[in-house]
Amino acid sequence: MPWRRIGLLLILLSGGLMFSSTGLSDHGPGHSGACFGPTSTEEAPLDDWTVVIDPGHGGADPGAVNEGATEAEHVLTISNLLREELRGSGARVCQTRTEDEYLSLADRAAFANRNDGDILVSIHLNSFLDPDVNYTMTMWGSGRAERRLAEAVLRPLETHLPETPEGEETTINASRVAQFTSELLREAEMPAIIVEGTFLSNRWEVEALEDGQWRHRQIASAVREGIVAYSQRPPLVVRATLPAFEVVGFGLRGLDYWLRESGTESARMVSSGMYLLSGWEPLNLFGVEV
Ligand SMILES: [Zn+2]
Numbered sequence: 001m002p003w004r005r006i007g008l009l010l011i012l013l014s015g016g017l018m019f020s021s022t023g024l025s026d027h028g029p030g031h032s033g034a035c036f037g038p039t040s041t042e043e044a045p046l047d048d049w050t051v052v053i054d055p056g057h058g059g060a061d062p063g064a065v066n067e068g069a070t071e072a073e074h075v076l077t078i079s080n081l082l083r084e085e086l087r088g089s090g091a092r093v094c095q096t097r098t099e100d101e102y103l104s105l106a107d108r109a110a111f112a113n114r115n116d117g118d119i120l121v122s123i124h125l126n127s128f129l130d131p132d133v134n135y136t137m138t139m140w141g142s143g144r145a146e147r148r149l150a151e152a153v154l155r156p157l158e159t160h161l162p163e164t165p166e167g168e169e170t171t172i173n174a175s176r177v178a179q180f181t182s183e184l185l186r187e188a189e190m191p192a193i194i195v196e197g198t199f200l201s202n203r204w205e206v207e208a209l210e211d212g213q214w215r216h217r218q219i220a221s222a223v224r225e226g227i228v229a230y231s232q233r234p235p236l237v238v239r240a241t242l243p244a245f246e247v248v249g250f251g252l253r254g255l256d257y258w259l260r261e262s263g264t265e266s267a268r269m270v271s272s273g274m275y276l277l278s279g280w281e282p283l284n285l286f287g288v289e290v
Contacts, residue, residue, distance in 0.1 A: 032099040033111050036083060037092055044090025045228045051091045052117035054184070055079035056124040056194075059102025064127035064200045067210075071200050072100060074209050074216065075123045078197065081213065081220035082123070089228060109187035119149060119230070120192035121223060122184060125200040125209075134202035135174035136161050139194040141185030148233065150177050150193045153226030160222045161198060165214060171204040195223060 038044065055076045057063030063071030076097070083093045094115040096108045103111075112120045126137065136157040140150035158175035185192045197219040198205050208215040 030097060030101060030103045030107050030111065032101050033094070033096045033103075034098055035092060035094040035115055036087055038090045039084070039087040040090045044088070046086060046089045046091035046231055049091045049118050049231060050094060050116055051086050051227060052094045052096065052112040052115060052120040052190075053079045053083055053086075054096040054108050054112070054120060054122040056122055058097050058100050061102055064125055066127070066200050066206045069200060069206050069210055071125045071127070074125055074200065075197075076100065077213060078216045078219050078223075079123050081217050082121075082223055085220055085224040086227065089224060091227075105183040106187060109184050109192075112192070113187075113189050117188075117190050119190055119227065120184075120188045121153070121227065122192070122194045123223070124194055124196045125198060126196040127201040128199060129201075131201055131203045132171070134171040134199045134205055135176060136172055136198060137176040137178060137196040139178045139180035139182075139185075139196070141180060141182060141192065143191065146185070146191040146193065147177075147179075149191045149227075149230045152230035152233075153193060153195060153223055155229070156222040156225035157195070157197065157219070160218055160225075164208075165218065170208070171202050172198060195219075197223075 035050075038047070040047075055072070055078070057070075057072035057075065059072075061072065063075070065071070076099075079095060080098070083095055086093050094111070094117060096111045097103055108122070109120075126135075136154070138150040138154045138157070140146040154175055154177050161172045162170055164170060180194065182194065185194070198209075198215075200206055200209065205215075
């Protein structure tokens, strides 16, 4: 029944497109979001990538506060430094806010969607009642690509943040990657993560963050390094055990793709190589990787 299958494909595709255009129509109240072209002059690792940076909180929402220092202000500084580093690495960078401005999570996701981000990285600083706690963390929502991005960005954070650039010890002594439910991660149509760089509530950390921009730069450099590592992941590989299938298209979020059986009209939609829409059998049995 090839035609019935094609009909189902079209329904799935048009559902995806309608979802996309809902995002386009929501411009939200923010006005300071902007995109910036690359500044690299030679071939660079992030050529052709659009990275959306989302400095958390802002405006009426300061986020964590410690001794007058606000998360909103410090994550904007980190984000501005990260933006320039990524542009130098070849990326087009879109930033949800460039000023101290309030944006809802839906505004932030809509901004990322309408600017066609390849990935979204939301920058935060953590907070806890105990002022001795300090570790670095990344969070992902769903899907294999998103988890891989969270792990790729965590690695340089855990390597670089336990020491100052001069080699002195900081109070960072652990790292975590966690799955997290958030409207921002759920509504973004691309791999999206939250970075909780360090704890603003930590007594050593707040002093470091209030002492110029060296700590901000350290966090930004680590995040850039993680994004570059993620971007260099091997391209989609369909192993030799599956010669009869070819990839015929990609779906939303870059996690879904269509496979077609050679010589037939039959195609399947696969999500992250693990989940399958519309009742076909799981394709990870065939060794498909993203
Ligand atoms: Zn936050």
